[in-house]
Amino acid sequence: MCHQTVGLIAAEIERRGVPTTSLSVCREITAAVKTPRALLVPYPFGYPLGRPGDRELQTSLLRSALALLYEAGPPPVLGATSEGVKAL
């Protein structure tokens, strides 16, 4: 449900002219809601930034998510990353 909540709040912010990006561990819900921008990450529910205490991994995921702001539409703009998969 949290992925739908993210999409609905993002939509209202986008309507005010402020671009949004997000993370998603569940492509099914993110695709169903059509969240404007989302980085799909290969982690379990509850681990959108990969691993607790892993500053490097978390930072690189944030960079990838923020980079989606500059991807041309049309929305939804989805990105994917395999970062950190082996380490988990």
Added chain:
Amino acid sequence: MPAGKSQKERETPKSSVERRNFQQLMSRNSRCWAQALRVAAIDDLPLRHRLFLKAYRFRTLTPVPFAPPRRPLPESRVALVTTGAVSLPEQPPFDEKVRGGDSSYREIPAGADLRTLAIHHRSDAFDPTGFEEDRNLGFPLDRLHEMEARGEIGAVNRRHFSVMGSITATGRLVKDTAPAIASAFEADRVDAVLLVPL
């Protein structure tokens, strides 16, 4: 729970359509489609949640609102929204007993010490231990401050917002909470918002 364990994917016709759309998007957008297949899936969830989600009609954004970027990232004021239901010690807790989900929100200042934040999101839909160990896992405020210090983003906004993710009745979320959060960011002249689901 290891990522992407679900092999048997029985889905309704509607979600097959969604899947096709998604694959079209992915083939256009993604460098690593194969890896993306390993993201968590509804089938990873406990049975109670799976049954609920199969029957649940998600709200689909049509058309999808889409604002262009305002300025380069190193000049952008960035704000966070988490659905991890965190709150400051002095704020009231989220109420998990509200039917359809507690759609209230909490404002978290940029200077908050993440270790002091309370977490009210208790759900068997996900393993909370990682988030309890490191709040950055779902509310990456420390990482954002570091990016500001390195000049990767222009500024961390003065405030951020926390909601509880498990909202099934979305009326009040759409009517009150989302507009309140959006108005606050508008007033702060935020350039970009990152939302993290938990």
